[in-house]
Amino acid sequence: MNDKTLFEKILGLNEPWFITTVKVDEQQQRVDIWVDHEMNIEVRCPVCDHFCAVYDHSPERVYRHLNVCQMTTFIHVRLPRSNCKEHGIKQIVSEFGENGSDMTYQFEAFIIDISKECSVKAVAQLFSLSWDRCWNAVERAVARGKARKPRVIPERIGVDEKAFARGHKYETIVTNIDKGTVEYVCDDREQKSLEAYYLQFTEKELAEVKAIAMDMWRPYMAATKKCIPGAEKKIVFDRFHAMQYVNKAVDKTRKSEHKKLMAEGDQTLKRTKYLWLWNEENVPEWRKEEYRALKAMDLKTARACAIKDNLRHLWDYKYEANMRKYFDSWYFWATHSRIKPIKDAAKTLKTHIDNIVTYAKHRITNALGESINAKVEKVKRMASGFRSRTNYITAIFYHCGGLDMYPYPPPAPCLRYRMS
Ligand SMILES: [Zn+2]
Numbered sequence: 001m002n003d004k005t006l007f008e009k010i011l012g013l014n015e016p017w018f019i020t021t022v023k024v025d026e027q028q029q030r031v032d033i034w035v036d037h038e039m040n041i042e043v044r045c046p047v048c049d050h051f052c053a054v055y056d057h058s059p060e061r062v063y064r065h066l067n068v069c070q071m072t073t074f075i076h077v078r079l080p081r082s083n084c085k086e087h088g089i090k091q092i093v094s095e096f097g098e099n100g101s102d103m104t105y106q107f108e109a110f111i112i113d114i115s116k117e118c119s120v121k122a123v124a125q126l127f128s129l130s131w132d133r134c135w136n137a138v139e140r141a142v143a144r145g146k147a148r149k150p151r152v153i154p155e156r157i158g159v160d161e162k163a164f165a166r167g168h169k170y171e172t173i174v175t176n177i178d179k180g181t182v183e184y185v186c187d188d189r190e191q192k193s194l195e196a197y198y199l200q201f202t203e204k205e206l207a208e209v210k211a212i213a214m215d216m217w218r219p220y221m222a223a224t225k226k227c228i229p230g231a232e233k234k235i236v237f238d239r240f241h242a243m244q245y246v247n248k249a250v251d252k253t254r255k256s257e258h259k260k261l262m263a264e265g266d267q268t269l270k271r272t273k274y275l276w277l278w279n280e281e282n283v284p285e286w287r288k289e290e291y292r293a294l295k296a297m298d299l300k301t302a303r304a305c306a307i308k309d310n311l312r313h314l315w316d317y318k319y320e321a322n323m324r325k326y327f328d329s330w331y332f333w334a335t336h337s338r339i340k341p342i343k344d345a346a347k348t349l350k351t352h353i354d355n356i357v358t359y360a361k362h363r364i365t366n367a368l369g370e371s372i373n374a375k376v377e378k379v380k381r382m383a384s385g386f387r388s389r390t391n392y393i394t395a396i397f398y399h400c401g402g403l404d405m406y407p408y409p410p411p412a413p414c415l416r417y418r419m420s
Pocket residue numbers: 045046047048049050084085086087088
């Protein structure tokens with residue numbers, strides 16, 4: 001076997017393609033392979049799939065390929081253009097790489113895999129590519145994935161918001177709760193932001209939506225009520241967001257009580273912030289004793305915390321009526337606690353109780369959305385050089401879109417020996 005035959009096998013090259021030259025540069029650790037085809041061939045028209053005559057050849061294209069024996073490898077080829085009687089002169093769908101790409105299908109798929117694990121900057125460095133070329137592969141991957149994705153509205157939706165950077169404007173993120181994928185991202189967190197998502201679908205499609213988990217954010221509620229039939233019974237205020245209100249109230253209580261105690265020289269509440277916010281099962285072992293001792297003390301914060309802990313049981317109930325009953329007695333306790341932040345939080349929850357108890361039926365939370373949130377945070381950290389919000393959004397879809405992003409070679413060869 002000579003070296004050309006060997007490389008033909010490595011590249012999976014079939015007749016009428018063949019290799020004309022292989023150049024190995026040991027110093028540069030680089031392999032260049034020139035590919036050509038036999039003379040008596042015909043090519044596939046990309047529009048109708050019929051084989052037709054060759055019109056001419058495009059200028060040489062150079063594709064980056066997977067490394068061969070650790071050496072950077074390039075494939076050089078001049079692709080024929082088809083001359084279909086019906087569709088005229090066309091660029092063929094190449095077996096080497098996607099049109100518009102300077103990577104082979106295999107190399108591009110590899111870059112897509114690696115970019116899931118490393119930052120664009122790291123991938124660029126690993127493969128001696130420029131940041132732009134690497135990012136370009138990511139962008140094309142997302143565009144491909146989005147184009148392939150069927151336009152279907154999920155049955156159970158999560159709506160959340162995310163700030164691009166501290167002090168920046170928000171993005172609205174719509175997720176598919178059952179699949180754990182990001183479906184839609186757009187600027188701002190206004191009513192029209194979410195409406196723009198809904199309006200892609202027909203009324204009939206929107207009616208198929210069974211439940212929507214979200215924070216108690218009025219513009220999202222307004223958009224959902226306007227677009228989704230029967231939204232009143234479908235919106236579920238996320239339990240984690242609801243608990244957050246009460247958690248914040250506990251923290252506020254601790255802060256003001258701590259201030260008061262410190263003025264008297266009492267350091268009881270020093271460094272206890274997280275102890276009050278944790279659920280008991282999450283308190284680290286080495287602080288458990290301190291946790292129990294603090295809770296047993298006659299402190300306003302301890303009472304606020306007990307009220308908070310009790311609210312968690314609200315979501316254990318299976319029926320809406322029981323949830324309401326439990327909430328009413330909790331509400332009475334909270335509003336008679338003489339702790340202002342707790343009273344305020346309880347009142348906020350009360351105004352939204354109709355969409356808190358919808359949990360009994362739908363049993364959804366944005367917890368998945370929260371895990372996507374965590375992923376998005378990771379995306380941000382990996383970004384190092386995102387340069388724009390558009391790039392940031394592309395990266396969200398890349399990592400959390402659940403998209404089929406690989407470039408696929410044509411299912412059948414684009415050229416064959418002439419039949420006639
Ligand atoms: Zn044609």
